[in-house]
Amino acid sequence: MLTFGLLLTVGVFFWIYFLWSRRRLYMLHAKVPGPLGLPILGIAAEYLILNKRKMTTRTKYLDMYGSTVLLWVGPDPFVVTRDPKIAEEVLLSSECINRSSHAADAIARSAGDGLFTLKGPKWIERRKQMNPTFKHNILLSFLPIFNAETKTLVSLLDTYVGHGEKEILNDIVRWSFRIATQTTVGTDIKHEENFKNDTILRSYQSLLQLMTMNVLMPFTQNKIISTLCGYEDQRMRAASNIQKMITKILDKKLNSKPEGTSQPEINSVINRAIELFRNGQIPYEHVQGECSSIVVAAFETTGLTVCHTLTLLAMYPQYQDTVFEELKDLFPTAGDFEVTYEDLQKMVYLERVLNETLRLIPSVPFAPRETLQDFRLSNGVLIPKGVTIGIDIFNTHRNPEVWGPDAAKFNPDNFLPDNVRDRHPYAFLPFSKGKRNCIGWKYGLMSSKLALAKILRNFKIRTSFRYEDLVFVDNIGMKLAQSPGLDFQRRT
Ligand code: HEM
Incomplete structure (x- = not known):
């Protein structure tokens, strides 16, 4: 007793x-208002089990409590906002440059350390070191790879003509993976057996799946839980496949003479990382980490963007026809054609459609930041050190206070210059904004636009799936509960 x-x-x-x-x-x-949820669990059970991570869970609470809410997911509080003004304050603040620890740790465990995962001053330094890799002239040197890989994709889509509706997400992701790897580690990768037979692509996809699980259910990062569930094994296998291949390419480059600065490839990620390693500025593991994590950041996001744009245009044939007219003026003959940077600049309507797609279906729906110090918002609320503030990109893009009562409707005119001018600059942030925005945003837009131009010039695309029936699922890279099938018809 x-x-x-x-x-x-x-x-x-x-x-x-x-x-x-x-x-x-x-x-x-x-x-900061918000639901209490269940003791210890908060809204975790509702979000994960009842609603199966549907985006509507957060939308419901943002509609109920206001544009900035506090949500308990497990024992941790998350401040979630769809208010562009708060997003701007957070994303411009030096106190919020760190990605949340849950996200950074999950990515580092699978892809290694690099720009994506580094924190504080180490990240500031690395960002400065890696910025030259994404300069305009470097991106221009990638155009032959974008053109060649898109030609292969168009030939594959051509075999679908007359075969009814097909799910094409995997084909598009394979395309984006092939350009992401070649532009990051060099075109030598094309000769690797594991690359040709898609083993490396599958390894990356497996890691992405684990990362998403680790971010959304942080308890799965626990080594014992992860081992018992078999995730650790899966992670080790995939990570080792990738590491072996990158090490092989890396060692070959390290054992050859440093390339001259006049070579356009000098600033591709691998060459830049090697240069930094040779100068003693970064450790060897970070050379691998940079290569691996940039591919992770690049391929799924770009693939999803292209696939979602095609899907929305299939649902809205009137907008697809306008895009087609613009492309036909630029490329009068169907079939294969080279797309130049100047051509891309002329695709004004396609860009509007692309932006509208990224608004309604942002490929990255959520950007979590962790406060380095206590951080006071302009409305007086003090966010304690270590708390995660999530910029809810998906819900910011559909915030009716910003986008009006038709916020959820597909309307490329949202991106007419007059409409853009009148809107808060942080109301549209598919590549995030501020200090830690997407380093590859121009690359993402260029490659997506180029692929869309070649596909939409060559095919009329249809679907029986309705926009109203799309169900959006929270993921590192946005997921649709069901991916609509697309039907391809040749254009002349
Ligand atoms: C349409 C395609 C893309 C979209 C929508 C996209 C979106 C984003 C977003 C929203 C973030 C911020 C995430 C966060 O704060 O948690 C981000 C970060 C990042 N993205 Fe992208 N991205 C795309 C393509 C690319 C490409 C092509 C590359 C590289 C070739 C890339 C490399 C990165 C990197 C390295 C970061 C982390 C930057 C840092 O922490 O300094 N992304 N991206």
Whole structure:
């Protein structure tokens, strides 16, 4: 009896200590509205099990409580916003340059350390070091790869003509993976057996799946849970496949003479990382980490963007026809043609459609930031150090206070210059914005536009799937519960 009493007292003491140590988080809830959810679990069960990570979970609470809410997911509070003004304050602040630890750790475990995962001053330094890799002239040197790989994709899509509706996400992702790897580690990769037979692509996809799970359910990052569930094995196998291949390419380059600065490839990610390694500025593992994580960041995002644009245009034939007219003026003859940078600049309507797609179906729906220090918002709310503030890109893009009552409707005119001018600059942020925005945003837009131009000039695309029936699922890279099939007809 005495032992039980003692245990109870110790238990109560620890519980009170636990609550006391977290008092600032509970005080935050007094300032930022949101549902309490279940004890310990918060809204985790509703989000993960009941709603199967549907985007509508966050939308519901943002509609109920206002554009900035506090959501408890498990024992952790997340401040989530769809308010462009708050997004701007967060994304421009030096106190919020770190990606949330859950996200950074999950990515580092699978893809290694690099720009994507580094924190604080180390990230600032690395960003400066890697920025030259994405300069305009470097991107221009990638155009032959974009053109060649898109030609292969168009030939494949041509075999689908007359075969009814086909799911093409995997084909498009294979295209984006092939350009992401060649532009990151060089075209030598095309000769690797594991690349040709898609083993490396499957390894990357497997890692992405694990990363998403680790980010959305952080308890799966626990080594024991991960090993027991077989995830650790899966991760090790995929990571080792990728590491072996990158090491092979890397060692070949390291054992050859440094390339002259006049070579356009000098600033491709691998060459830049090797240069930094040779100068003693970054460790060897980070050369591998940079190559691996840039491919992760590049391929799924770009593939999803192209696939979603084709899907929306299949649902809205009137807009597809306008795009086609623009392309036909630029490329009078169907079939294969080279797309130049100047051509891309002339695709004004296609760009509007692309932006509208990224608004309604952003390939990255959520950008989580962790406060480095206590951080005060302009509305007076103090966000304690270590709390995650999530910029809800998906819901910012559909915020009716910004986009009006038709916010959820597909309307490329949202990107007419007059409409853009009148909107808050942080109302549209598919590549995030501010200090830690997407380093590859121009690359993503250029490659997507080029692929869309070649596909839409050659095919009329249809689907029986309705826009209203799309179901959006939270993921590192946006997921549709069901991917609509597309039907291809040749254009002349
Ligand atoms: C349409 C395609 C793309 C979209 C929609 C996209 C979107 C984004 C977003 C929203 C972020 C910020 C994520 C966060 O804050 O948590 C990001 C970061 C990043 N993206 Fe992209 N991205 C695309 C293509 C690319 C490409 C092609 C590359 C590289 C070739 C790339 C490399 C990166 C890197 C390295 C970061 C991290 C930057 C840093 O932390 O400094 N992305 N991207």
